[in-house]
Amino acid sequence: xxxxxxxxxxxxxxxxxxxxxxxxxxxxxxxxxxxxxxxxxxxxxxxxxxxxxxxxxxxxxxxxxxxxxxxxxxxxxxxxxxxxxxxxxxxxxxxxxxxxxxxxxxxxxxxxxxxxxxxxxxxxxxxxx
Numbered sequence: 001x002x003x004x005x006x007x008x009x010x011x012x013x014x015x016x017x018x019x020x021x022x023x024x025x026x027x028x029x030x031x032x033x034x035x036x037x038x039x040x041x042x043x044x045x046x047x048x049x050x051x052x053x054x055x056x057x058x059x060x061x062x063x064x065x066x067x068x069x070x071x072x073x074x075x076x077x078x079x080x081x082x083x084x085x086x087x088x089x090x091x092x093x094x095x096x097x098x099x100x101x102x103x104x105x106x107x108x109x110x111x112x113x114x115x116x117x118x119x120x121x122x123x124x125x126x127x128x129x
Contacts, residue, residue, distance in 0.1 A: 040048075102108070113120045 110120050
C-alpha cells in the first residue's frame with residue numbers, strides 16, 4: 001500500500017515576497033470577456049472562406065438530395081400507376097379469353113345454328129382457337 005510522506009520539502013526563496021505576488025498580476029491571469037466580433041477578427045480570411053464554402057456545399061447537397069428524393073417518389077408513383085393499368089388489362093384479357101372460350105363451344109354453335117334453321121355437319125365443325 002502507499003504510504004503518506006509526512007515530510008514535505010519546501011524551498012525557501014529569500015527574494016519571494018507574498019505581498020508583491022498579490023499586487024503583480026499578469027494580463028493572462030484576468031478573465032477577460034472576448035466578444036464574438038473580436039474572435040472573428042482573429043480568424044483569417046482563408047478560414048472564413050473555407051467555412052463559407054463548406055456551408056454552401058452542405059446547402060447545395062441538401063437541395064440536390066431533396067430533388068433526387070422527389071424524383072424517386074414521382075418515378076415510384078408512375079410505376080405504381082402503370083402496374084395498376086397492367087393488372088387491370090390482364091384481368092380484362094382473362095375475362096375476354098373466358099368469354100371467347102364460352103362462345104366458341106361446339107354445343108353453343110349447334111344451338112345457334114339450329115335456331116337459325118341451319119344444319120351442322122359435325123365433321124365440318126372445328127374448334128376455334
